[in-house]
Amino acid sequence: MARGAGAMIGIGVAACVAALTLLPLGAVFLRAGGWPGFGPGDWEAVVFTVQQALLSAALSCGLAVPVARALVRRRFWGRGLLIALMGAPFILPVIVAVLGLVAVFGRSGVLNDLLAALGLPAFSLYGAHGVVLAHVFLNLPLAVRMLVQGWQAIPAERFRLAQSLGFGPREMFWHIERPMLMAIVPGALVVIFVICLTSFAVALTLGGGPGATTVELAIYQAVKFDFDLGRAGVLAAVQFGLCLLAAGLGWRWATPSAFGAGMGRLAMIPGPGGWRCWGDMLVIGLAAAFLLVPLGAVVMRGMPGLLLLPETVWAALGRSVSVALMSTLVTVAAALALALTVAARGRGAAVMDLVAVLPLATSGLVLGVGLFLLVQPLMIPSRAALPVTILVNAVLTLPFVYRLLLPQAVAMLADYGRLAESLGLRGWARLRWLVLPRLARPLGFGAGISMAFSMGDLGVIALFAGDREATLPLVVQRLMGAYRMDQAMGAALVLVLVSFALFWAFDALGRRHAAS
């Protein structure tokens, strides 16, 4: 039975993900030999972490709704490029994103120059609001893209029907767009909340000091400086708990949309005229400025360094790209298997759905230490560096790709499941004629995100180092560590450009092969 085999693969993936996230944590506790209490400041760290993550997620998703809606219902020159470019902040390396934001919102940034020229008081970037600003900058693109996908998944017939029934914009929102938002927003909220939960360098730098300590920073301290594995384990467990809580709430709250199947044509969503048109243009303009000006600053900062780049950069780039390609292949295949199994709502679907969030909540550091402890008795860890890197990248990006695939996999089965069944469409044929064309869009986007993520990876496998050949993010870090800031920013620009090109290529591939 092909479908039985499909379900088995899905269950296998879920088991692997659970093992890869939970076993390392267990290994850390076993090695620590205890469950100590919190250290000084740990409780404050938990409170701050949750507060900023809640605020960041709510703002990112709240702002994404008007932005995504404006983008799907307006047509203008350069729209496709704008949508693609607006996705770029999400794939910026942390340090580069920080310097980009500083160039715009910092003390000597563009914004304060402007305020000073207007005789207005200066804006200070550093503080809790700076953390939230940075997190919205980094995650608004993800929320916008998830929502744009949601809007595009609404069959064109619905809008036409609504128009023929004489729906105004308000009715249109209530009967067609609201149910879609109810299905997509909770998932987006959870994903962004959890990303912000594990944030660390951004939060500290823009938070202005130890008041902006997150749980992940405390874990870093425990692992790298105090070597207090017990405390690291406890903090990682707290992070896990928070994530599961958020996921539980979010998923419960989400209601699946039920539009029924359409002809598969891409919706040209009617854009109401009048002030709404101007409103949409304003929203798009503001969002574009907020996301693209810091990005422009990153490009400007990196340009001079491009000419000074050492040859090592290109070799490192090659290594980074090949590792990212392998990780992406694993991620996309695993996420697809998992999403199809969960969408089929067989036994254990709820558990598998939960398992798919686990990696998001995982502390990369604790994962690294745990895997090291697990691998060490079997082999010299440095020899396992490559497979471990690929596996860790794949597991850590799986939740994103899975989240993108699931709603559309559910809709696909609801709309075409019975038809496929009656045609006896199974196995490869089903994959080829139903699944891949219907899911091409999220698959392409997911692969793009996975590529960008795996390109940026750093730190998780620092322990497995050995005589490793440097990847591009490591080269950036080494250049900075050796005072060579210009070259570092140049190399970072190469990283960003290549990540973005790969992201764009996969995304475009998905769109081209989409059935709709």
Next chain:
Amino acid sequence: MKTSILAAGVSLMALPAMAEQPVLTVYAGDYFTSEWGPGPAIEKGFEAICACDLQFSTGDLLPRLLLEGERTEADVVIGLTTDVLARARATGLFAPHGQDLAALTLPVAWPDETFIPFNWGHTAFIYDETRMAAPPASFDDMRNLPDDMKVVIQDPRTSISGLALVLWVKSVYGDQAGAFWADLAPHILTVTKDWSESYGLFTDGEADMVLSYTTSPAYHMFAENDLTKKAAIFPEGHYFMAETVGKIAGTDQPALADQFMGWVLSAEFQTMIPAANWSLPSALPKDQWPEGWAALPLPEKVLFLTEDEAEAQREAVIEEWRAALAQ
């Protein structure tokens, strides 16, 4: 002389017996082996005299050693800083170095029988004289900086230089350290996870001063021909930091490890340290420092905590810092 060493190195590499050469595994920090770190020069220099293959293994030093314990692959560990030596020593993995330390030229006594310092420096606040006309002349001046002067520092919980700063403040102010932090707090632009982020904020013009090292201006002087970056020298004294090298007791290459430990103190090794590592040589009289280095402004007074003192104070001073700045 350099060319002859190079030639010797090249001819050695050409030998077919290469594959049979013993391997000396050296654990080092991540920055070490890049072409901008001291690693490549060290590897070339040592392989020219040891008839061996020196292999660096880079990454986290102490966490890795603690995780590996007796299983460690390392023969030698290079790069452990003075403030973490107590914990490194407590692993029991290191053997006495057995070297004569008479050649050391450090400003502090070094009676250690296990770890040999291979470089040193002090923490300092760096400023750009084109942006800061009246730099603080003493540590106490840091408490009364003009309102618009902002400093960027590193977090003592995640960075070794950040830890050095809180120990430095404690050494200068003792019981008054908390009050110092309260005074400095309005001038702290932000705190970063590690040194390079801070330094990036400084060179990008976002911060007026950055916590770094007295040797930082040397990079700008020698590599960029930029004389505007200066270290503020304080009469209260500057905190001493050294990076060390240690031999693993369970090494399977004890003779090579000993040879390496001895070579670290040689003039050849020491003369390449300043430009390769942007730090001061640990066993080279000042008159033999590479050209220009002796002119680098350095503090008269050096503050140094033994590793036991540093370890005993660590948690308390970090907490004092956190409590003062978390408000």
